[in-house]
Amino acid sequence: MKYDIAAFDFDGTLADTMPWFNSILNTVADKYGFRKIDASEREQLRSREASEILKFLNIPLWKLPAIMSHVRSLMQEIDPSVQLFDGIPDALARLKAKGLRLAVVSSNSVENVQRVLGADTAALFDDYECGTDLFGKAAKIDRLLKQHGTAPERFLLVGDEMRDIDAARKAGVRVGSVAWGYNHLEALRDRGPDELFLTVADLPDTLA
Numbered sequence: 001m002k003y004d005i006a007a008f009d010f011d012g013t014l015a016d017t018m019p020w021f022n023s024i025l026n027t028v029a030d031k032y033g034f035r036k037i038d039a040s041e042r043e044q045l046r047s048r049e050a051s052e053i054l055k056f057l058n059i060p061l062w063k064l065p066a067i068m069s070h071v072r073s074l075m076q077e078i079d080p081s082v083q084l085f086d087g088i089p090d091a092l093a094r095l096k097a098k099g100l101r102l103a104v105v106s107s108n109s110v111e112n113v114q115r116v117l118g119a120d121t122a123a124l125f126d127d128y129e130c131g132t133d134l135f136g137k138a139a140k141i142d143r144l145l146k147q148h149g150t151a152p153e154r155f156l157l158v159g160d161e162m163r164d165i166d167a168a169r170k171a172g173v174r175v176g177s178v179a180w181g182y183n184h185l186e187a188l189r190d191r192g193p194d195e196l197f198l199t200v201a202d203l204p205d206t207l208a
């Protein structure tokens with residue numbers, strides 16, 4: 001095994017939340033007074049960094065915690081429409097069977113994450129670092145490293161966005177990017193992740 005811990009982002013990596021998020025985005029825009037976008041603009045933003053997206057939508061940083069909290073509460077109300085990507089439960093089970101420690105690292109709430117995972121898949125994870133954090137994912141990763149005494153080079157963060165790559169670099173750990181989430185493949189590839197997963201089946205095939 002190349003790694004001792006594989007920590008997974010949730011939205012866009014384990015769960016296909018993008019269709020649901022797109023369906024509620026303009027309603028949230030009305031509530032919080034930021035820019036509405038159409039389908040073509042949404043697609044263009046998938047090649048941009050998080051900071052560029054916030055600027056495009058005219059969302060000031062001080063509004064972001066309230067917006068994220070509201071989106072999480074909406075997810076609790078309609079979570080049946082949010083599903084795991086095909087093959088995720090089996091891929092995680094295979095990794096767990098090989099002895100890899102699994103974690104979730106997400107700004108989403110642990111309640112939302114475990115509800116969508118379902119009891120059987122949720123039980124595969126050893127650690128949950130969920131919820132908003134002033135210092136972001138890098139702080140969550142650092143807590144896991146210290147908790148388990150894991151060397152940074154034996155820790156892999158798996159995510160679907162450029163900001164996941166940045167968080168891993170900040171924490172000094174390895175990072176793998178998935179091609180089925182939010183940011184486009186080429187945008188991720190240009191960022192130089194340590195691992196690149198083109199399909200869900202690549203997760204156990206590459207890591208185990």
